[in-house]
Structure formats: C-alpha cells, structure tokens
Amino acid sequence: MQTVDITPKADSEFWQYSEPLNFLVVVPADSVLPSLISHWASPESLARYIHVYTHLQAGQIKLLQDHKSHGTFHLPCSGLNISRFLHHQIVDLNTHSADTEMLSKLSPRLLSDQSASTTEVVLFSIQVLCEDNKNWLVPEKKLVWRWVKPQSMYRTSGRWEASLAKVFFDAEWSAGTGISILVGSVDEEKFREIEKRNVS
Structure with a gap:
C-alpha cells in the first residue's frame, strides 16, 4: 500500500518522485x-481518470517548470459541463494522458467544433511527478499535492496539501516560477489529517 509522509523531509525526497504524469x-x-485539471490513465490502470476542480488562473499554471500552452479554444458546452465534454472526446479518440499524441489528436477536433454557444478556455499541458506512475491513481485513495523547487536559495518545498490551489498559492509567494508539483495517494484517515492540520 502506498503511503505519503505528510512531514516535509530533506530535498532528497524530491528524487523519490521522478515518474512524470501528464495532465x-x-x-x-x-x-x-x-x-479543470484532468488525467486519463492507460487502459490497464485500476482507475481510469480523474478531474480536479480548482480556481487556478493561467498565471499560476505558468509557475510550473513543465508546462505548455496550447492556445485558446471555444468548447461547445457550458462551463459546468467541460469535464464531461472532454471525457467523451478522449474516450471517442481512444487515447489517454500517457499517449504522446493525445493533444495532437484532441486539438483538431476541438477546433472543428466551434459552435455559436461556446465556453472560451485556454488549454495547458503540465507534468506532475509521482513515485509510481502505475499505482498512484487507486480507487478508495485520495490525492495530496506538494510543490518543490530544489534549486531555490530559500524554501525548497511546501507541505503536503489536500487542496491543489493551496499548493500553488504557497508556491507563488514562497518560490516563484520554476516549481514542480508532486502528487501522492493516501487513505481517507491520512487525507482528513492533512485537511485538519491545514485549517487555520
């Protein structure tokens, strides 16, 4: 069973999280x-996909060392149905986040379906690091997040957080650009412990 120590360690912990995941x-x-931050796992994975809703803005995404903007699109759905719409597209294209051609398959389809009633969005792809890219997304587990920047002259990492928005907010003030994000999976009890610890 995968566990995540919620107490920050030395910088060497960063190297345990060396498996990249595309979101x-x-x-x-x-x-x-x-x-919306989404990942679609390969067909052999235990859990197939995850959608995380947060109020991150484009400027905060650009804090990441590994990010790429894919431009502006007009999606033929309401803002509250973006996850459902994208999921249908990914399934229909028979692709997933580990497919290096996922965006090149998805982008033309989005561009070809510019209906009158649309939601304007900017698409980014980012890389997040985990310990084991085959066992991080497990049913009955919850995700926790942490920023790291080993090359920083000041703080080199944040704490494990239940909220991805909190991770970016702390990183923006403590480290600036060039950060990496770690993801881990924990059981319900550990997740609640992290949530409770971070309530001010």
Missing part, C-alpha cells in the same frame, strides 16, 4: 468558472 489543464476565460 490537461482547462482555464475558462470567465474567472467565475473553476479551472
């Missing part, structure tokens, strides 16, 4: 709408 980030032009 698709959708940032709506309307800042009232939440941003």
